[in-house]
Amino acid sequence: xxxxxxxxxxxxxxxxxxxxxxxxxxxxxxxxxxxxxxxxxxxxxxxxxxxxxxxxxxxxxxxxxxxxxxxxxxxxxxxxxxxxxxxxxxxxxxxxxxxxxxxxxxxxxxxxxxxxxxxxxxxxxxxxxxxxxxxxxxxxxxxxxxxxxxxxxxxxxxxxxxxxxxxxxxxxxxxxxxxxxxxxxxxxxxxxxxxxxxxxxxxxxxxxxxxxxxxxxxxxxxxxxxxxxxxxxxxxxxxxxxxxxxxxxxxxxxxxxxxxxxxxxxxxxxxxxxxxxxxxxxxxxxxxxxxxxxxxxxxxxxxxxxxxxxxxxxxxxxxxxxxxxxxxxxxxxxxxxxxxxxxxxxxxxxxxxxxxxxxxxxxxxxxxxxxxxxxxxxxxxxxxxxxxxxxxxxxxxxxxxxxxxxxxxxxxxxxxxxxxxxxxxxxxxxxxxxxxxxxxxxxxxxxxxxxxxxxxxxxxxxxxxxxxxxxxxxxxxxxxxxxxxxxxxxxxxxxxxxxxxxxxxxxxxxxxxxxxxxxxxxxxxxxxxxxxxxxxxxxxxxxxxxxxxxxxxxxxxxxxxxxxxxxxxxxxxxxxxxxxxxxxxxxxxxxxxxxxxxxxxxxxxxxxxxxxxxxxxxxxxxxxxxxxxxxxxxxxxxxxxxxxxxxxxxxxxxxxxxxxxxxxxxxxxxxxxxxxxxxxxxxxxxxxxxxxxxxxxxxxxx
DNA sequence: GAGATTTACCTTTTT
DNA sequence: GGTAAATCTC
Numbered sequence: 001x002x003x004x005x006x007x008x009x010x011x012x013x014x015x016x017x018x019x020x021x022x023x024x025x026x027x028x029x030x031x032x033x034x035x036x037x038x039x040x041x042x043x044x045x046x047x048x049x050x051x052x053x054x055x056x057x058x059x060x061x062x063x064x065x066x067x068x069x070x071x072x073x074x075x076x077x078x079x080x081x082x083x084x085x086x087x088x089x090x091x092x093x094x095x096x097x098x099x100x101x102x103x104x105x106x107x108x109x110x111x112x113x114x115x116x117x118x119x120x121x122x123x124x125x126x127x128x129x130x131x132x133x134x135x136x137x138x139x140x141x142x143x144x145x146x147x148x149x150x151x152x153x154x155x156x157x158x159x160x161x162x163x164x165x166x167x168x169x170x171x172x173x174x175x176x177x178x179x180x181x182x183x184x185x186x187x188x189x190x191x192x193x194x195x196x197x198x199x200x201x202x203x204x205x206x207x208x209x210x211x212x213x214x215x216x217x218x219x220x221x222x223x224x225x226x227x228x229x230x231x232x233x234x235x236x237x238x239x240x241x242x243x244x245x246x247x248x249x250x251x252x253x254x255x256x257x258x259x260x261x262x263x264x265x266x267x268x269x270x271x272x273x274x275x276x277x278x279x280x281x282x283x284x285x286x287x288x289x290x291x292x293x294x295x296x297x298x299x300x301x302x303x304x305x306x307x308x309x310x311x312x313x314x315x316x317x318x319x320x321x322x323x324x325x326x327x328x329x330x331x332x333x334x335x336x337x338x339x340x341x342x343x344x345x346x347x348x349x350x351x352x353x354x355x356x357x358x359x360x361x362x363x364x365x366x367x368x369x370x371x372x373x374x375x376x377x378x379x380x381x382x383x384x385x386x387x388x389x390x391x392x393x394x395x396x397x398x399x400x401x402x403x404x405x406x407x408x409x410x411x412x413x414x415x416x417x418x419x420x421x422x423x424x425x426x427x428x429x430x431x432x433x434x435x436x437x438x439x440x441x442x443x444x445x446x447x448x449x450x451x452x453x454x455x456x457x458x459x460x461x462x463x464x465x466x467x468x469x470x471x472x473x474x475x476x477x478x479x480x481x482x483x484x485x486x487x488x489x490x491x492x493x494x495x496x497x498x499x500x501x502x503x504x505x506x507x508x509x510x511x512x513x514x515x516x517x518x519x520x521x522x523x524x525x526x527x528x529x530x531x532x533x534x535x536x537x538x539x540x541x542x543x544x545x546x547x548x549x550x551x552x553x554x555x556x557x558x559x560x561x562x563x564x565x566x567x568x569x570x571x572x573x574x575x576x577x578x579x580x581x582x583x584x585x586x587x588x589x590x591x592x593x594x595x596x597x598x599x600x601x602x603x604x605x606x607x608x609x610x611x612x613x614x615x616x617x618x619x620x621x622x623x624x625x626x627x628x629x630x631x632x633x634x635x636x637x638x639x640x641x642x643x644x645x646x647x648x649x650x651x652x653x654x655x656x657x658x659x660x661x662x663x664x665x666x667x668x669x670x671x672x673x674x675x676x677x678x679x680x681x682x683x684x685x686x687x688x689x690x691x692x693x694x695x696x697x698x699x700x701x702x
Numbered sequence: 703g704a705g706a707t708t709t710a711c712c713t714t715t716t717t
Numbered sequence: 718g719g720t721a722a723a724t725c726t727c
Contacts, residue, residue, distance in 0.1 A: 062716095062717085063716095063717085089717060090717080091717050092717085115717090116716085116717090141711095141712095196716090196717055197717095199717085200717095260715075261715080261716075261717095263714075263715060263716085264715085264716065264717075362714070362715080363713085363714050363715075364714085364715085365713080365714095385715075385716090388716090422704090422705095423704070423705095424704085425703060425704045425705075426703090426704090427703060427704085428703080428704085454704090526717090527717070528717085551714085551715065551716095552715080553714085553715045553716070554715085554716085575714055575715085576713095576714095577713090577714060577715095578714085587715095591715080
């Protein structure tokens with residue numbers, strides 16, 4: 001058979017093997033930048049070229065965006081039929097399947113998906129109902145409870161194991177937690193609710209309990225591919241096993257060194273276990289790197305050499321030359337930001353587009369200072385990771401109303417909606433819900449309720465709103481009606497900052513425009529939350545070329561010409577949360593590995609000598625242990641003297657003994673003597689005697 | 703019982 | 718720099 005694509009020429013031998021092996025189980029171990037995506041794209045094309053109907057191919061990826069992008073590339077490579085390949089995340093697949101098969105385990109077609117915040121609210125509600133809230137103040141907060149439950153489900157272990165391993169300080173509360181968990185499970189079932197974990201659990205239950213469904217699914221998806229397999233958990237592995245049971249045509253791709261989702265139950269050992277799950281697995285390793293220059297790979301290889309557990313794999317490249325990664329030790333965060341902005345402007349001068357430069361960090365808030373600096377210098381940027389649109393209170397308000405349209409018995413939504421009405425607090429809301437939940441038509445019942453005058457008007461307006469919303473309208477039209485109702489509430493509840501928040505509402509309206517039904521709109525909102533903050537949207541509108549700021553997690557799978565990894569201080573990266581726990585430190589290390597392997601040509605690592613910590617204010621930091629480990633592979637950066645003279649003209653080159661000076665870190669002090677032409681010895685009131693380099697220290701006379 | 707005000711707390715990462 | 722429990726006021 002003649003193929004339209006010249007596979008042998010466009011792929012290396014290992015990639016080609018992965019593309020050609022269409023039948024049976026295949027495990028591809030793909031190092032960073034080894035053309036993993038390319039391999040998947042070509043394999044999709046190959047399958048389609050072989051005549052497999054696209055909808056019979058299933059491509060499971062980590063985000064839906066990733067799936068779309070791969071299918072788009074396949075479509076360009078071969079033809080547009082490739083866009084019809086079934087693709088998405090485990091959660092979106094499970095959602096789709098459960099709409100169809102959920103009835104088998106007692107769920108109707110219009111169950112509601114709870115996002116993390118909703119799940120926490122539900123847990124909170126039950127915690128109060130069970131009287132666990134007020135007894136002792138030691139009882140874990142709702143976020144923690146949700147994490148414990150989620151981890152038990154995803155790792156398929158008992159609550160006791162989770163608490164013992166991760167939260168031993170709550171062992172005393174184990175019984176109460178178990179009781180709460182039971183109630184939570186029952187509550188969701190009774191109210192037609194599923195949280196993220198339930199999507200997986202329930203899909204698994206259907207597959208396990210109904211062999212005929214497995215056979216049907218096997219015929220529906222004849223070829224299965226799973227990307228980022230190192231970030232799947234035990235439950236997802238089981239789902240794959242069941243779905244591929246019929247034919248065994250399953251290929252998983254991953255890199256154990258890039259497993260960074262243990263906190264949500266992922267286990268990189270899944271990769272190693274795969275051949276046991278599917279006997280006869282063909283294993284293919286992709287080790288040649290096409291992304292980064294050798295000096296960057298040397299650094300990356302060093303990072304992973306220090307890893308406690310690794311499944312040897314060594315990246316190499318044929319790309320010659322390249323710059324040694326740069327280390328910049330900054331005085332503080334402001335200095336770090338200034339350094340980055342300077343380098344970015346230089347790079348742009350050299351012709352590197354802004355969109356080819358990224359700044360990566362461990363946690364979303366680490367970039368706050370930098371964001372201010374970039375704004376000051378008019379450098380446009382987008383930020384990925386951190387607070388999502390859907391997590392803001394005002395969007396949740398609006399969404400709660402929509403949720404009621406789909407599921408009038410969604411009591412969590414009712415509670416939120418009712419509490420917004422002036423004159424209604426927790427008690428009244430509860431009483432109202434007791435009344436509504438036994439009614440056949442809660443909306444109609446709303447207008448019949450004999451309300452106290454203090455909130456009767458508000459309740460009437462709400463009933464009126466639902467009357468209008470039940471007409472056959474598009475999601476966008478319904479949302480517009482809803483805004484009319486919500487506006488006065490919005491301005492009352494968020495009186496101090498509603499103009500800022502209003503932009504989010506507009507954005508939600510714009511998103512709604514694309515949808516036919518409220519159900520689809522809500523499901524997508526939960527499964528694929530739009531990340532864009534207001535700042536991002538504005539940047540998108542005004543410039544097409546912008547710098548990328550991203551958490552390392554959100555940077556997975558992406559690459560840039562030049563990459564900055566910032567705030568490499570103990571407590572920041574690695575996160576203080578991970579300190580002292582070996583397994584967590586290992587995960588932080590893999591995270592660092594992911595960060596540095598995003599760079600193609602230039603890599604800059606920065607470390608601030610002090611940083612702001614939420615509790616203690618400005619604190620001194622130690623360089624990240626990861627920096628220590630790779631210091632041989634780094635070239636320290638020294639500011640050229642000229643730039644300093646320009647910037648700090650007002651700083652005198654000498655001080656006289658006895659002068660009172662002020663230092664941004666050490667505070668006030670008295671000059672003892674000059675130690676050299678450019679060094680001064682100062683006795684600080686609180687920090688003791690220090691010798692300072694005038695070139696670096698920002699000493700001011702008082 | 704609702705609403706306003708104050709206090710305390712704690713901060714990863716995401717489907 | 719944000720929210721959630723605790724306390725105060727109407």
